[in-house]
Amino acid sequence: MTIRADLHNHSCLSPCGDLEVSPIRLARRAAERGISLIALTDHNAAGNCPAFAEACRRVGLMALFGTETTSREEVHILSLFPDVESALDWGRWVYDRLPDFRHDPEKLGDQVVVDVDENILAFEERYLIPAIEASIDDIVAETLQRDGLVIPAHIDRSAHSIYSQLGFLPDLPFSALEITRRPPPPGAEDYTLICDSDAHFLDDVGRRTFTFSAEISVDSSGQEVFNALAAALQERRTTLSI
Amino acid sequence: MNLRELPKVLDLEVLQDTFDDRPLSGAYTSDLLSDVMAHANDADVLITIQSHKNTVAVASLVGVGAILLSNNRPVPEEMIQAARDESIGIFRSRENQFVLSGRIYRILNAE
Numbered sequence: 201m202t203i204r205a206d207l208h209n210h211s212c213l214s215p216c217g218d219l220e221v222s223p224i225r226l227a228r229r230a231a232e233r234g235i236s237l238i239a240l241t242d243h244n245a246a247g248n249c250p251a252f253a254e255a256c257r258r259v260g261l262m263a264l265f266g267t268e269t270t271s272r273e274e275v276h277i278l279s280l281f282p283d284v285e286s287a288l289d290w291g292r293w294v295y296d297r298l299p300d301f302r303h304d305p306e307k308l309g310d311q312v313v314v315d316v317d318e319n320i321l322a323f324e325e326r327y328l329i330p331a332i333e334a335s336i337d338d339i340v341a342e343t344l345q346r347d348g349l350v351i352p353a354h355i356d357r358s359a360h361s362i363y364s365q366l367g368f369l370p371d372l373p374f375s376a377l378e379i380t381r382r383p384p385p386p387g388a389e390d391y392t393l394i395c396d397s398d399a400h401f402l403d404d405v406g407r408r409t410f411t412f413s414a415e416i417s418v419d420s421s422g423q424e425v426f427n428a429l430a431a432a433l434q435e436r437r438t439t440l441s442i
Numbered sequence: 443m444n445l446r447e448l449p450k451v452l453d454l455e456v457l458q459d460t461f462d463d464r465p466l467s468g469a470y471t472s473d474l475l476s477d478v479m480a481h482a483n484d485a486d487v488l489i490t491i492q493s494h495k496n497t498v499a500v501a502s503l504v505g506v507g508a509i510l511l512s513n514n515r516p517v518p519e520e521m522i523q524a525a526r527d528e529s530i531g532i533f534r535s536r537e538n539q540f541v542l543s544g545r546i547y548r549i550l551n552a553e
Contacts (some may be wrong), residue, residue, distance in 0.1 A: 358494065
């Protein structure tokens with residue numbers, strides 16, 4: 201069966217995200233837009249993954265959990281895991297390396313942890329955007345060591361991408377590369393390509409997606425879903441909406 | 443010298459002119475916004491090639507008065523608008539950061 205996936209989304213925990221984007225609204229909007237596999241990837245934090253897991257269960261979506269991490273080089277990289285516990289554990293590794301800049305919600309936007317019913321559980325006080333004390337290589341190695349998928353985000357953007365920050369693609373075992381337009385940059389075709397919405401607002405959910413074939417459904421376990429995706433990436437079986 | 447005099451002295455394009463004047467007492471040069479956040483607190487002007495909206499957010503956080511973009515870098519309208527909202531000037535030069543930093547360093551150390 202054809203699975204439509206969007207692996208890069210932000211909730212109200214990301215400061216640049218809209219306060220409106222609670223995990224439950226994100227899940228509902230994704231379902232409305234025909235997405236069957238969705239991931240939550242807030243900046244340097246996985247705090248809304250528990251609520252997101254419950255939201256996806258309620259709505260009937262397959263889900264993956266992780267972060268969009270900012271490396272020391274200020275490259276954005278997605279790390280994805282099959283279950284909330286792994287994502288939270290990963291989130292702790294990231295947070296331990298995040299410098300302690302006090303967050304200013306008025307200037308920078310709110311960073312809110314919520315439950316599935318949109319009750320506020322906490323305000324994140326450390327600014328989540330800055331680079332963590334880990335390089336691209338460190339993030340790739342650590343994610344793979346934890347059996348996650350590691351995907352450099354929006355590699356063709358003019359900011360916070362591998363190409364904007366380094367000017368070239370380092371030879372690392374990325375699970376895939378995320379592009380936002382065609383043609384992909386030189387060297388990128390050697391890797392599996394995906395595209396995602398990178399949604400910070402509800403309207404943008406699913407604006408870019410990719411599909412792959414797998415025999416998985418909401419009744420599959422998180423690990424089964426994850427493995428099916430990993431196989432599709434490994435075998436370069438993705439079809440992009442762009 | 444004041445910040446508003448800098449464009450004339452260094453022959454800079456002024457892309458966003460809504461900002462408060464202040465004496466020019468410090469500058470910082472970096473392309474990593476995290477580095478700017480950690481070290482640019484005494485800077486009045488930030489010299490960088492990072493011409494995007496996030497630079498404005500960081501400049502606002504550390505209290506920089508103007509951003510000076512090097513290498514004649516293209517500037518998106520949303521960066522200019524963000525800077526206008528924050529009252530942070532945007533200047534641009536054909537020169538690279540080495541030259542611009544050197545010139546501003548000399549100005550700051552001559553007074």
